[in-house]
Amino acid sequence: KKLGIALVGLGRYSTNQLAPALQETEHCYLAGIVTGTPSKAEEWKRKYNIPEKNIYNYETYDQIADNPDIDIIYIVLPNGMHAEYTVRGAKAKKHMISEKPMATSVADCQRMINACKENNVKLSIGYRLHFEPHHQRVMELGQKQLYGPVQRIEAADSFVFQGNPDRWRLDKELAGGGPLMDLGIYCVQGAVYTMGQAPVAVTAKFGEVTRPEFFDEVEQSISWQMEFPGGAVADCSTSYNENKNLLYGKAEKGWWRLQPSYAYGGIKGETSEGPMNIKNVNQQARQMDDFARCILENKQTRVPGEMGLRDVRILEAIYEAARTGKRVEIKA
Numbered sequence: 001k002k003l004g005i006a007l008v009g010l011g012r013y014s015t016n017q018l019a020p021a022l023q024e025t026e027h028c029y030l031a032g033i034v035t036g037t038p039s040k041a042e043e044w045k046r047k048y049n050i051p052e053k054n055i056y057n058y059e060t061y062d063q064i065a066d067n068p069d070i071d072i073i074y075i076v077l078p079n080g081m082h083a084e085y086t087v088r089g090a091k092a093k094k095h096m097i098s099e100k101p102m103a104t105s106v107a108d109c110q111r112m113i114n115a116c117k118e119n120n121v122k123l124s125i126g127y128r129l130h131f132e133p134h135h136q137r138v139m140e141l142g143q144k145q146l147y148g149p150v151q152r153i154e155a156a157d158s159f160v161f162q163g164n165p166d167r168w169r170l171d172k173e174l175a176g177g178g179p180l181m182d183l184g185i186y187c188v189q190g191a192v193y194t195m196g197q198a199p200v201a202v203t204a205k206f207g208e209v210t211r212p213e214f215f216d217e218v219e220q221s222i223s224w225q226m227e228f229p230g231g232a233v234a235d236c237s238t239s240y241n242e243n244k245n246l247l248y249g250k251a252e253k254g255w256w257r258l259q260p261s262y263a264y265g266g267i268k269g270e271t272s273e274g275p276m277n278i279k280n281v282n283q284q285a286r287q288m289d290d291f292a293r294c295i296l297e298n299k300q301t302r303v304p305g306e307m308g309l310r311d312v313r314i315l316e317a318i319y320e321a322a323r324t325g326k327r328v329e330i331k332a
């Protein structure tokens, strides 16, 4: 059986990545949509052959509970809305995927986890890179210490913010923060899955604001350092005002570098031994297929809500470190 997925929020990620990926999946398919824009509903209905009864808006969303075609709900809304729509989806007894960052506070992440537990549904986060073979190779190199213990990581994810149409990314309420919430989370993830463990402390510094017309609520850039048990250090940065895309690791007997690293495709990898020669794949198709298989076979997802919460806790610590100028310890 193929499981039916409903996408909630038909913005750019749903339109350009998830819906096309769902044409390539084996264990799930695009069964429904939730949108506040009637013209998009019409367009998607035609393009993807979605039956009228599987089309919802934000008022009718909860009625999805009565729809046996929908097994999984995928929340692709602004960050500050993930919690509410995930909790409501769980109450409708549907398995849930929330996009990253899981939510804009640890408390909201916990509410999402609780709601999914109480309603006996699975919860996963849209961490597509766990299904990407270059990143899987980095996990192996780092976690299995194939070049010895990891000593240093460098991670950067930045792009030049162009303004409309994604103004919500500048709104503290809806975004939870600036590039750290949106892009820096990839650096946190990259460092943590290189190490196979979470950092114990962070220090951080906000960058200069050179475009105050955009960055009056959220940071324009931030750099931070994470300390891991055993002494390895990750130097990370993220900005809405430059272009950078890197995950680098240095171990005792070798190094590796993904650059670009966090893109949907075209990832290039190299180690101290030479090019990685790994093929790019459809990350989102793999990610959604894996979750569908977890449901069908009643297995744990490798990107669960608990991982999303752990990362939001790290992001909160980074903000606190930048605000106070102090080293902030992170307790599990």
Ligand code: NAD
Pocket (backbone or CB within 6 Å): 009, 010, 011, 012, 013, 014, 036, 076, 077, 078, 079, 099, 100, 101, 126, 127, 128, 165, 166, 168, 174, 182
């Ligand atoms: P977007 O701005 O293109 O789309 C957001 C959608 O939410 C729009 O369709 C908009 O109409 C809808 N929406 C509903 N209520 C809204 C409100 N009150 N304010 C603003 N928009 C509202 O954004 P996006 O780039 O598609 O991002 C959506 C989510 O997906 C974010 O959480 C983002 O972090 C995540 N994302 C993940 C990846 C990834 O690679 N995993 C990539 C891009 C985005």
